Amino acid sequence: MIYDRYEQELRKANMCDFDDLLLIPYMILRDHSDVLLRWQRRFPHILVDEAQDTNWIQFELMKLLAADCDTHKGNITFIGDDFQSIYRWRGAMMENFLNVKSMRPDIVIYKLQTNYRSKPHIVYAGSHIIKNNSKQYFKDIVAHRDGAEKIIHITNDNEMAEAKTVVNLFAEIKNKQQMTWSDFAILYRKNAQSSAFEQVLIAE
DSSP states (O other), rough: OHHHHHHHHHHTOOOOOTTTTHHHHHHHHHHHHHHHHHHHHOOOEEEESGGGOOOOOHHHHHHHSSOSSSSSSOOEEEOOTOOOOGGGGGGGHHHHHHTTHHHHHTTOOOOOOEESSSOOOHHHHHHHHHHOOOSSOOOOEEESOHHHHHHOOOSSHHHHHHEEEEEEHHHHHHHHHTOOOOHHHHHHHSSSHHHHHHHHHHHH
């Protein structure tokens, strides 16, 4: 009832909300073949980046626009990484990316299996965690860079203890390997996690 009233008010104001920017084009293309044909002709090639993070309606729009039409065979390219799907909380469906063959049985899959960013110990650890995923394109990722470092795993009782442990570890490595403070970085998931590190670093 509330949603119906909301929709009525939107129409009266000639407005749409964020989700409508996908829903309304989808409904127009689905229900009006002449409009669909116009846009299919307009885009003979479609490139979808970060395809693992598409949601249901985005995928349906792709299927409509990438279908064959009277002037050309629909062409679509998906670029994505099933190891990096992190947006399910906002509607992303990994199944879209994993099931592209059901959309286009003739699609060709190329696996890029060389990691140019990380050293072997990072690639190895990440791969061995992700290989437990039940749904994925199986890949054998290899590191392009050299290195024989090991990951250090540390458990602390609270965030201040964690910060002190990390800063002490930095100091130890810095002194042993004659490094400078600018050689170090701390990565954290959200800004709220920086406070403890800032306090300890200032104190040191």
